[in-house]
Amino acid sequence: MGSSFFAFRSDYSYEQALRFQGILNSEGYTGLLAFEPPETITLGNQSQPEDLLVSPDFLDARGIQLLSTDRGGKTSYHGPGQLLGFPVANLNRLYGDPRAVKRFSEELLLGLAHAIAVLGVRSVEARSDAPGLWTSR
Numbered sequence: 033m034g035s036s037f038f039a040f041r042s043d044y045s046y047e048q049a050l051r052f053q054g055i056l057n058s059e060g061y062t063g064l065l066a067f068e069p070p071e072t073i074t075l076g077n078q079s080q081p082e083d084l085l086v087s088p089d090f091l092d093a094r095g096i097q098l099l100s101t102d103r104g105g106k107t108s109y110h111g112p113g114q115l116l117g118f119p120v121a122n123l124n125r126l127y128g129d130p131r132a133v134k135r136f137s138e139e140l141l142l143g144l145a146h147a148i149a150v151l152g153v154r155s156v157e158a159r160s161d162a163p164g165l166w167t168s169r
Contacts, residue, residue, distance in 0.1 A: 077105075083106050
């Protein structure tokens with residue numbers, strides 16, 4: 033069984049972080065993998081074709097990755113300035129409600145970012161108009 037950890041990666045794509053999370057989960061680690069992704073549009077398991085407002089070719093021409101995931105939710109933008117955190121644990125078993133864990137993860141990342149100055153940013157905030165945490169440089 034693995035141990036507890038906190039890892040920050042500034043060079044991970046959303047897809048790489050998903051794979052790394054899977055490896056850490058399979059090894060029994062518990063912790064948090066944090067990263068700042070390049071521009072990515074994720075299509076969650078609740079996405080509908082009309083949720084994507086531009087063509088995949090439009091995104092590809094601009095270097096924006098389009099990624100289908102098995103995660104909940106609809107279509108989401110992720111990109112520079114956003115601090116993402118992927119918990120590594122059986123969240124439903126630990127907390128009973130994955131949505132509560134999302135908020136817990138945001139608050140944990142916010143505290144960590146302020147406490148250890150992750151990324152050397154001026155400020156980090158949770159915004160009501162966009163999920164996740166956002167940095168200002």
